[in-house]
Amino acid sequence: MLLMVGLLAAELHMGHPGVRSWLPYVLLMPLGVVLLVWLGRVRVAVDADGPGARELRAGPAHLPVSQIGRVDVVTGEAKREALGPQLDPEAFVLHRPWVGPVVRIEVIDPDDPTPYWVVSTRRPEELLAALR
Structure with missing residues (x-):
């Protein structure tokens, strides 16, 4: 999951200098971690x-x-x-x-x-x- 999120963020990063270059990583990586934790919860x-x-x-x-x-x-x-x-x-x-x-x-x-x-x-x- 984190590898897929990293690849998606890298694709969004390509060709965008400045703030837009690191924004996909900051937004998508925590979202991927939260999704993994949520999917892994079993009561x-x-x-x-x-x-x-x-x-x-x-x-x-x-x-x-x-x-x-x-x-x-x-x-x-x-x-x-x-x-x-x-x-x-x-x-x-x-x-x-x-x-x-x-x-x-x-x-x-x-x-x-x-x-x-x-x-x-x-x-x-x-x-x-x-x-x-």
């Missing part, structure tokens, strides 16, 4: 839909807390393994590479084909506490 939270009905929301997906089994925080080399060779093709994955830890959430619903979720979060301990 991971435990919400209450009604009386006694709580559910985990991760981006567009949701899972009732009553259907959640074991929950583990995975970091470092174990994260690479969990997202690589050990990953089940039917698992729900919401991974953002710039976020360190992931949380592996077992789904105990027998009617759900998804065996578990793997969700990136900056505050895994808070998510674990909210799921308990």
Whole structure:
């Protein structure tokens, strides 16, 4: 994204001396950064839909807390393994590479084909506490 914005600013810069030469960079680069941050935001939270009905929301997906089994925080080399060779093709994955830890959430619903979720979060301990 930043490379595309830089190229667009360079095209607008070509042939314009003075103030107009650096103006595209000043205007377009921050706009590109804001757009990247906005596109990279994904909400991971435990919400209450009604009386006694709580559910985990991760981006567009949701899972009732009553259907959640074991929950583990995975970091470092174990994260690479969990997202690589050990990953089940039917698992729900919401991974953002710039976020360190992931949380592996077992789904105990027998009617759900998804065996578990793997969700990136900056505050895994808070998510674990909210799921308990």
